[in-house]
Amino acid sequence: MTLLDRRVVQTTSVPCLPPFAKRHIGPGSAANQLMLNQLGFSDLESFLRAVVPQDILDPSPPQEKLPEGVGEQQALDEMRQLAGLNRMMRSLIGLGYHGTVTPALIQRQVLENPSWYTAYTPYQAEIAQGRLEALLNFQTLISELTGLPIANASLLDEATAAAEAMSMSFGVCKRANATRFLVDAAVLPQTLAVLRTRAQPIGVHIDVAEPDQFAWGDDVFGVLLQLPGRCGRIWDPKTCIARAHEQGALVTVAIDPLAQVLLEPMGALGADIAVGSAQRFGVPMGGGGPHAAFFATRDDYRRQVPGRIVGQSRDAEGNLALRLALQTREQHIRRDKATSNICTAQVLLAVMASFYAVHHGPEGLEAIARRLLRLRCELEQGLRSLGFTLPSGHRFDSVDVVCPQAPQVHQLAALAGFNLRLLPDGASMQQAEGFGISLDELSDSNEVSRLLALVAEATGGDLPEGSEAFDEGEALAGLPLRSSPWLQQPVFHRYRSETELLRYIQRLVSKDLSLVHGMIPLGSCTMKLNAAAELVPVSWREFGGIHPFAPADQLAGNRRMAEDLERWLAELTGFAGVSLQPNAGSQGEFAGLLVIRAWHRSRGESHRDVCLIPTSAHGTNPASAVMAGMRVVPVACDDQGNVDVEDLRSKISANADSLAALMVTYPSTHGVFETRIREICSLVHDHGGQVYLDGANLNAQVGVCRPGAFGADVCHLNLHKTFCIPHGGGGPGVGPIAVGEHLLPFLPGHPLMACGGDQPISAVSAAPLGSAGILPISWMYLRLMGPAGLRQATAVALLSANYLAHRLDSHYPVLFRGEGGLVAHECILDLRDLRRSAGLEVDDLAKRLMDYGFHAPTVSWPVAGTVMVEPTESESLEELDRFCDAMIAIRAEVAAIENDASDRENNPLRRAPHTLSAVTADHWDRPYSRDQAAFPLPDQRHSKFWPAVARIDNAYGDRNLICTCPSVEELASSQPMQ
Structure with a gap:
């Protein structure tokens, strides 16, 4: 098929679909038929019957509670009506949420710019230098505010950050009897609620008192102070901090960043950890989120910091380069020994806050x-x-x-x-x-x-x-005040005019690959279209300008929108109800397990504490289970990547009296529809346990099969994957949970707003609706698509993945397939033999893909030495073929190494990626041509994305960790002598 033919194919419309669905789904009917023919199927429904196990496949999409899809204008009109139900009042409630001014330039060029909001987490750092620099600015801002040298790239919200500080303090304390955490009586009420949620399952006791009345003892491992307190009070905490250190306890201070502008940095006063929210640095209240929380600490605890840290390193050409540092996704390594289940951040919001600081200085x-x-x-x-x-x-x-x-x-x-x-x-x-x-x-x-x-x-x-x-x-008499210059780094002084700041933002944008450039084929992460119509309401004042604790009658639009979403999501998943409170997938996991735990306790079975988890599971699963007070027992997988049912039987039998839950990802982490999922669920239920289904791969199920109908009791839903909330360069995310009828009473509540069940677990997020400000995106997606559009989207996502597997299998073996030889919505390509045959690692292929204009698939997970590819339904056949052409061309480059036609060390893969400066340099000492390095595909001469830096030395950066911007002095000292 020629390129022109492919373009003609894409314009062919799909009949009987809502207007928007035809634009959301990349391939048209002719393209679908071409892929079906390649796979040996006559139509999509016969394909679905082959790929999805018959005992779970729904013959048609659920329609009882889901309206038919409509066009963009009607959906936006309906959303306007919902927005109009929110009464706009001037909220001076405080409690961690404040009115702020988002500079128009930042709103237009960052919040509303797809180059920022459609980018992925910067794990492939060479094509993410813009985001990484903005996050380094954020870390520098927080470090300078707090006086602490190590700051992360943001957390979910202030309450979660405080809970992470408590957990870290508990984890580093070596005294076995130290189980008490002292909390300032002036703490924000939502923070106290989340602290209690996190403390009880792990055996931590919270004492709330005025700091001058703390009951000290050797059983105290940590302290949380709030400055200012919820009533605005500020005071000198030095004496309290010193007393805590005498007891061997770590001190966390939850701060307001604007107050900290005036006060002596908490680190200088002796605090070990500082947390807070950067919301009032230009980020709208949004009904409670999303906002960038922050976490800063002493250098002693750099390895214990939750979330992600951006650090400086150098690339292969000796230039400064940025990357994520210190293996911050520790869950994949430590699993049930991990100190946190957080593997995400609030990148888009942290970027906004950082530009706000750059804007103001x-x-x-x-x-x-x-x-x-x-x-x-x-x-x-x-x-x-x-x-x-x-x-x-x-x-x-x-x-x-x-x-x-x-x-x-x-x-x-x-x-x-x-x-x-x-x-x-x-x-x-x-x-x-x-x-x-x-x-x-x-x-x-x-x-x-x-x-x-x-x-x-x-x-x-x-x-x-x-x-x-x-x-x-x-x-301010008698208070410790900031006396030294701060934020002296040039970036906070250089861009005072809008012209200069606009250009700076655009310079960073130009260093990042996002969905505006092409397909991001990441397995498990579902980088699909985030349509403009879905994003439009996020900027509306009626959603962005409301306080989460405003009177309920002022939030009627939010409540109606939430009720719609809860009803639609429950219908699509086959469950009885939904809580939208968890503001990340990790929080959804934690909340779902707590609901299961509460159900067991309500039945007098609090001894049930064993959580069975397949060895292939995402690393946050075991971390979440431990946080929920459960003991993790691993279950083996068989050679086909399925749960080993016989090993499951054995583990269930050995733990029958204490079995609490099984956590299972479906389709499996290996990209396969396991045919025995009903049997697996029944086995767990027969022995008194509950089934928690990780919804990371729900994009393979929507409108096709329903977890609640085939045996799951709880499922968390990644709205930032399946339901079109964009990844934002690594956040925000939303991870609500859907539950069966018997678990409805235990859905999470909140201390300041009525929500949850009648026996609710306490709050898991700071705001009742979590990241309410971005829920309009998923509402719009579901309203636009309707049942028929959603089923079609899932079918095409499955079809596209199988088409890729079919085209690439002879070049890179597909590691796992279902019983019919088909994969689900993603496939794992085996690259392990390339080490033996050509001396190549999987990272060599990942970096070479950048030269072809692609972000790498998921690398070395869940199997080391492989890549996991997920095309989604949004990519056209032309783009699918472009990716396949790139992968096949790279395999030919590998063959040249295998045949000794290319040097085993000095070749395009080992030296990738190739920067513009390297390719245009006067000197070229490589045995392959500049043309092969930079333009491996013919069309790249007309459209080329250049990696900003050459391959980054991660090990060097970890040995020499720098996670803040250089000061003027450091910049001066790095300049060559004149």
Whole structure:
């Protein structure tokens, strides 16, 4: 087939599909038929009957609770109606969520730019230097804020970050009796809830008290302080930190980044860990997320830091290069010994926060913080003049007032368009004993005057004219303040004009390969189309500008959207209900296991604590099981990559009385529909256990088969894979759980909002709806596709994977196949013989693919020395063939090495990737041509993506870890002498 023929094939429409589905699904009907012919099938339905086990295949897509697909305009109109149900009020509630200004340039060129939001996690660093540099800027910002040298590339939310700090402190403590964690009474309520969720399964006891009343003892392993506290209080924690260190305990401080702009860095005060949220650095509230949390610590604990760290290294040409450091996806190595199940980040949001800091620089950030402090002082002066006695001590941006007129204050505030914090937390307006006001970047003197006027009206007081002069020294007297210059790195000073910042953003974009360039064929990660129509509502103020703890009647649009999603996802998966709270796949795993644990305990079977996990499982599975208080027992896989059912029987028999759950990925991690999945589920149920199905591979099932119908009890759903939320360069993600009828009572609740079951587990994420701000994406996808479109998408995803396997099998053997010789939605290509025949490693092929313009498939997982390929339904036949052509051409280059026609060390694979500077250099000392290096496929002369750096030396970077931007002094010292 010629290139022209392929283009004609792509334009052929598919009948009886919603309009959008025809655009979401890459191959048209003629292309599908060509692939079917290659595989020996007459139509898609006969193909589905061959690839999906008959005892789980649905004859038609579920339609009872799922509306038919519609066009883009109708879906957007309906979404507008939902958005209109959210009442836009000025929320001054605080509690970790604040109004902020997203600079228009950052919104347009980062948040809404597919070059940023469609990129994958930067595991192939040579084609991800832009994201890595933006994340290095983020890490530098956090390190400079906190005074701690090691900062990660973001975590899920502040509550999760605090829980990770608790777990890390517990893990590094060597005292067997140390099980107590002291928590500041001023901690955010959602953080306390997540801490309790994480603590109980692993035997940690949480004591909540005012810091000056902590009950010290040798059983204390850690302390969490909140600065400022939820009431805005700031104080000098040095004495408390010193006392903790006397007890051998680590100290974590949860900080507000704007307050930390003014205060002495917590690391300088002795803190071991600092956590918080960067939300108020230009990231919309979004109903609770997604936001970039941060985690910083001392160098002593660099190996224990959860999540990812970006570090500097050098490439093969000796140039500075960035990459992910210290094997941060430790779950794949340590599995049930891992200290965390976090394998993701909030990259897109961290990138936004980093550009916000670049945009403002240290002077701009200080100006915002000082203005907030001044406005809070104005507010307090006015409140005192009205006769209120305010708590003693210093505050940053918030003040709490206890008074009998609180219900009237809240009522008048609501009429004036304000949401104030209800005191105590969680009270109703009628029961309120006080009110709290947290000012933010959007506040000004006019707003303060309006607030004071409504308080005066509610209390019958009179406001004096004028106000006292603001004295910052008095406002912060006695507090440890930042005294040294900070953020001196050039990147935070160089881009003050919009022109320069725009160009800087675009320079970083040009270093990154994303879906705007071509197919990203990553197995297990489902890099499919993230359509513009799906992304549009994310920028709407009605979704981005709302506070997660606003009164329920103001969140009606979010609630309706969530109810739709929960109903549709339950229908598609065959379960009774869904919780959208988990804000990552790892959190979905953890939540699902906690729900199973709660069910066993409700039946008087709390002794059930064994979790069976196949050896092929994603490494987060065993890590999550241990976090949920379970003991991991591995189950073998057979030679075909299936669960070894006889070994499963043996392990079930040996652990029958204590069996809690089986965690199983379906289709299997090896890319196969296991035919005995019903039998596997029945075996577990017969012995009192529950089946947790990892939904990472749900893109092979939607509209075709339903986990809840073939035996699973819980399933987590990766909305950032199957349901079109983009990966954002490594986050955000959403990992809700779907459960059977008997598990509905245990769905997670929240301390400040009604949600979950009637016997809920406590919160697993900071916000009730997790990353509510990006749920419109999945709502739009399901509304646009409808049942027929979803089934077609799944069928084409399966078809495309089998077409790739068919074309490539004679060049790279397909390692695992199902009983009919077919794969599921992905296939594993075996490259292990290339080490023997040509002296090549799998990474050599991965790097060479960059020269062909492709991101590598998943490398060496789940089997070392292999690649796992997943094409998705969104890639056209032309793009599938382009990838196959590249892989086949690379195999010919391998053959040249095998036949001694190419040097075993100095060849295009071992020297890949090839940069523009290397190819255009005056000197070329390689035995192959520049043309072969740079333009291995004919069409690349017209369209070429150049890797930004040559192959990176990861080992060098780990031996010489640098995870912040160089200072001016470091830059100067690195320059050659004149």
